[in-house]
Amino acid sequence: MVLKxxxxxxxxxxxxxxxxxxWIPGQNSAVVLAVIHYPFIPGQVKQYIHQVECSxxxxxxxxxxxxxxxxxxxxxxxxxxxxxxxxxxxxLQLSREMGKIGFRCHVLTRDPxxxxxxxxVAPIVFGTVCQSEPLFFLDKYDDGPVKMTHxxxxxxxxxxxxxxxxxxxxxxxxxxxxILTLWTSLCSxxxxxxxxxxxxxxxxxxxxxxxxxxxHLQTVCSPTRATAHNHFMRKANIxxxxxxxxxxxxxxxxWMYRENRIGKLADTLVPAADxxxxxxEELLQWLMGAPAGLKMNRAxxxxxxxxxxxxxHLWISYIHLMSPFVEMILWYVGLSACLGLTFALSLLxxxxxxxxxxxxxxxxxxxxxxxxxxxxxxxLWRLFRGKKWNVLRQRVDSCSYDLDQLFIGTLxxxxxxxxxxxxxxxxxxxxxxxxxxxxxxxxxxxSVDFINSFPLFAMGLRLFRSYRLAEGVKFxxxxxxxxxxLHLMMDINPLKVSSVVQTYRTPTYSCYPKDSWLALCKKLxxxxxxxxxxxxxxxxx
Amino acid sequence: xxxDSGSGAAPGPAVSWRKVLWxxxxxxxxxxxxxxxxELRRNEGLRQYRYWAVVQEAGLVAQQISCVAxxxxxxxxxxxxxxxxxxxLWTGLLCALLGYGLYQALAxxxxxxxxxxxxxxxxxxxxxxxxxxxxxxxxxRTLTESVCTDTVYAMTALMLLxxxxxxxxxxxxxxxxxxxxxxxxxxxxxxxxLPGDLHTSGGLDSSSSPSSLHTFTMxxxxxLVFALWPCLLQxxxxxxxxxxxCVCVLVGVCGVGGLGxxxxxxxxxxxxxxxxxxxxxxxxxxxxxSDKDNIQGPWDEAEIREDLTHFLH
Numbered sequence: 001m002v003l004k005x006x007x008x009x010x011x012x013x014x015x016x017x018x019x020x021x022x023w024i025p026g027q028n029s030a031v032v033l034a035v036i037h038y039p040f041i042p043g044q045v046k047q048y049i050h051q052v053e054c055s056x057x058x059x060x061x062x063x064x065x066x067x068x069x070x071x072x073x074x075x076x077x078x079x080x081x082x083x084x085x086x087x088x089x090x091x092l093q094l095s096r097e098m099g100k101i102g103f104r105c106h107v108l109t110r111d112p113x114x115x116x117x118x119x120x121v122a123p124i125v126f127g128t129v130c131q132s133e134p135l136f137f138l139d140k141y142d143d144g145p146v147k148m149t150h151x152x153x154x155x156x157x158x159x160x161x162x163x164x165x166x167x168x169x170x171x172x173x174x175x176x177x178x179i180l181t182l183w184t185s186l187c188s189x190x191x192x193x194x195x196x197x198x199x200x201x202x203x204x205x206x207x208x209x210x211x212x213x214x215x216h217l218q219t220v221c222s223p224t225r226a227t228a229h230n231h232f233m234r235k236a237n238i239x240x241x242x243x244x245x246x247x248x249x250x251x252x253x254x255w256m257y258r259e260n261r262i263g264k265l266a267d268t269l270v271p272a273a274d275x276x277x278x279x280x281e282e283l284l285q286w287l288m289g290a291p292a293g294l295k296m297n298r299a300x301x302x303x304x305x306x307x308x309x310x311x312x313h314l315w316i317s318y319i320h321l322m323s324p325f326v327e328m329i330l331w332y333v334g335l336s337a338c339l340g341l342t343f344a345l346s347l348l349x350x351x352x353x354x355x356x357x358x359x360x361x362x363x364x365x366x367x368x369x370x371x372x373x374x375x376x377x378x379x380l381w382r383l384f385r386g387k388k389w390n391v392l393r394q395r396v397d398s399c400s401y402d403l404d405q406l407f408i409g410t411l412x413x414x415x416x417x418x419x420x421x422x423x424x425x426x427x428x429x430x431x432x433x434x435x436x437x438x439x440x441x442x443x444x445x446x447s448v449d450f451i452n453s454f455p456l457f458a459m460g461l462r463l464f465r466s467y468r469l470a471e472g473v474k475f476x477x478x479x480x481x482x483x484x485x486l487h488l489m490m491d492i493n494p495l496k497v498s499s500v501v502q503t504y505r506t507p508t509y510s511c512y513p514k515d516s517w518l519a520l521c522k523k524l525x526x527x528x529x530x531x532x533x534x535x536x537x538x539x540x541x
Numbered sequence: 542x543x544x545d546s547g548s549g550a551a552p553g554p555a556v557s558w559r560k561v562l563w564x565x566x567x568x569x570x571x572x573x574x575x576x577x578x579x580e581l582r583r584n585e586g587l588r589q590y591r592y593w594a595v596v597q598e599a600g601l602v603a604q605q606i607s608c609v610a611x612x613x614x615x616x617x618x619x620x621x622x623x624x625x626x627x628x629x630l631w632t633g634l635l636c637a638l639l640g641y642g643l644y645q646a647l648a649x650x651x652x653x654x655x656x657x658x659x660x661x662x663x664x665x666x667x668x669x670x671x672x673x674x675x676x677x678x679x680x681x682r683t684l685t686e687s688v689c690t691d692t693v694y695a696m697t698a699l700m701l702l703x704x705x706x707x708x709x710x711x712x713x714x715x716x717x718x719x720x721x722x723x724x725x726x727x728x729x730x731x732x733x734x735l736p737g738d739l740h741t742s743g744g745l746d747s748s749s750s751p752s753s754l755h756t757f758t759m760x761x762x763x764x765l766v767f768a769l770w771p772c773l774l775q776x777x778x779x780x781x782x783x784x785x786x787c788v789c790v791l792v793g794v795c796g797v798g799g800l801g802x803x804x805x806x807x808x809x810x811x812x813x814x815x816x817x818x819x820x821x822x823x824x825x826x827x828x829x830x831s832d833k834d835n836i837q838g839p840w841d842e843a844e845i846r847e848d849l850t851h852f853l854h
Contacts, residue, residue, distance in 0.1 A: 297684070298683065384718065400715060407673075410725040411674075411677055414681070414725075415680055418685060418688070419684075
């Protein structure tokens with residue numbers, strides 16, 4: 001039966017003394033928590049141990065530790081005598097010589113008892129250390145009846161900033177929660193919940209981002225303390241990312257509002273829109289001719305081309321109407337970037353969407369026309385062969401048509417077939433334009449999502465305090481000589497960086513491509529409208 | 542494995558061999574007795590054809606080929622400007638009225654109530670045809686403008702071939718979808734290739750598009766020839782079979798003659814084709830019957846002949 005002793009690394013170089021800790025029942029293991037140095041009065045030690053036990057820590061005297069320095073020979077017998085003062089079932093005698101790595105261990109048992117071999121010791125070890133927190137309140141710099149060495153004897157781990165924040169957090173949390181309840185009640189009031197307003201606010205990504213941030217703040221500022229580790233990490237992540245976001249946003253605002261950059265931006269906006277419209281007009285003129293040598297049906301070509309040209313003309317008039325107000329609008333709207341970099345990016349995405357609205361309209365017209373042509377053709381092709389789609393059975397059945405149905409069906413089929421190249425070309429051109437815009441917006445949404453969900457706090461913890469995020473333990477052999485006990489070094493195996501990201505991601509309404517490539521191609525081929533970036537309606541975890 | 546020769550290891554027939562596989566028998570698995578191939582039936586469904594009956598049936602095929610030739614002749618006449626579209630249009634309408642009268646005259650002596658109703662629905666159908674065709678003619682005439690002429694001719698030929706192949710020769714009256722649609726598609730292709738009137742298009746415009754009247758006439762004639770004529774033919778065949786034979790011959794002669802007025806070589810070819818189809822192919826059919834060698838037996842796939850009469854009670 002192998003006896004396992006867990007010994008803190010800091011006590012390796014400690015002076016000789018008494019080992020205090022805890023026996024793990026049923027595992028034949030012992031966890032050493034501290035070493036009480038000489039000189040001590042056994043009575044005071046017993047009193048201290050009793051005091052600590054009253055505050056909930058399970059503590060016993062395990063044995064003795066000796067690392068004899070010069071002039072301290074003869075300790076061995078003294079240490080053995082200690083076993084009579086502190087009566088225990090098993091008495092450990094660990095000793096180490098200066099300059100050597102290996103320990104020597106001697107166990108005195110009073111009542112030998114068998115215990116089964118077990119393997120799940122590590123969590124119990126950490127659990128024991130966690131529970132023994134009151135023991136670690138005394139450190140090297142305190143004056144007290146007993147002098148101890150334990151893993152926090154160099155000074156308790158902590159920082160002033162954290163302490164200050166903990167003090168200030170309660171009133172700030174209360175204030176923020178009150179403001180947030182006011183805001184949410186305003187948002188859900190009847191006036192703002194009318195159908196068109198709801199529709200618009202669900203389409204504008206700025207409003208969506210606003211609602212996410214409100215939710216995040218509500219999570220962070222809830223007055224209840226986080227109990228579970230997950231909950232705490234989530235709060236910390238949200239807080240840190242919000243802080244970084246706002247600081248980046250303020251940086252951006254301060255950069256943009258200096259030197260009247262906003263004015264310059266507004267000045268280039270209207271000419272940019274003009275330029276886009278001119279390019280579109282040239283494209284349409286090219287399509288109305290013989291584009292790339294393709295043979296188009298002249299009549300349909302002219303009709304479609306003129307229709308789209310008139311649209312562009314309307315759009316440009318609208319932009320010119322709005323041009324005096326652009327600078328003012330941009331100035332005020334740009335101030336909302338103070339709320340965070342994500343807001344600035346969402347704003348940019350919304351402005352792009354509004355400025356390229358005519359491209360979206362063209363795409364919808366072209367797609368609908370093409371879709372109707374394709375569906376009409378497929379249905380009339382079935383009529384051509386004398387078949388029909390059976391909706392009930394979801395299959396193609398034969399059907400005997402009337403004479404007039406056949407006649408009109410064939411006429412329409414011929415017309416649609418010969419008009420297909422023209423509609424297909426217009427559809428192709430406008431779909432490509434729309435895809436370019438969608439890609440750009442998608443990049444913006446993805447970066448917003450990244451900022452929203454990346455666990456900065458967890459990543460920082462992993463990089464700087466990696467022992468706080470553990471995946472397991474690993475053992476390294478330090479000393480394996482015959483005659484001495486096997487000396488292993490137990491290290492915490494920190495969590496892998498990829499699993500840090502995966503585990504501690506803040507759940508957001510993530511923006512991801514809705515269809516696979518194959519489904520997307522099929523939709524494009526059939527002329528169905530595509531909205532490639534879909535926001536999930538339920539949070540993913 | 543002969544009928545009586547089991548393999549050398551077959552024991553004497555103290556036990557008679559049964560054609561079952563679930564029983565262990567003292568014969569090898571591939572043993573057969575002298576009743577082998579008893580159930581073989583040769584050439585079971587053999588029909589005895591008579592030459593002139595087959596010729597009569599083949600006449601319908603020849604008739605349809607000549608119809609197509611007639612239609613192409615009309616198109617050629619309009620394309621070369623030898624016939625004006627208005628003349629053709631009025632002729633077509635007249636033929637339609639005559640044909641309709643004949644159709645009604647030959648109707649079986651049934652209920653006259655039905656006649657009134659079908660006359661009204663016929664009038665409705667006719668008005669739908671005419672209005673749709675007239676409405677779509679301007680669209681149809683510029684439809685194949687950008688397509689190369691050779692492609693148009695190739696498509697037409699393909700579609701007319703499909704029409705001939707898919708035609709329901711056994712029962713032409715409800716016209717088969719594929720054949721009618723293929724014929725109409727071909728006629729639309731041809732109609733868009735007609736030259737236009739000299740005064741509708743500008744004098745400098747070399748590629749003149751056909752006027753709407755050309756297209757309308759072409760489509761009306763296509764409807765007459767491919768959709769309405771088979772209905773009348775079916776009626777004739779039902780009522781007066783000997784008249785049917787004469788009509789087929791007449792149509793064939795008209796086809797050859799019409800084509801001959803424009804293209805004599807084509808007329809000769811057409812005549813040869815018609816002769817082959819009508820006279821030579823039946824001969825081949827009958828001659829080759831003697832070479833038939835079908836075998837049927839219990840190894841054939843089972844055919845389920847459903848008797849659904851018990852559902853009627």
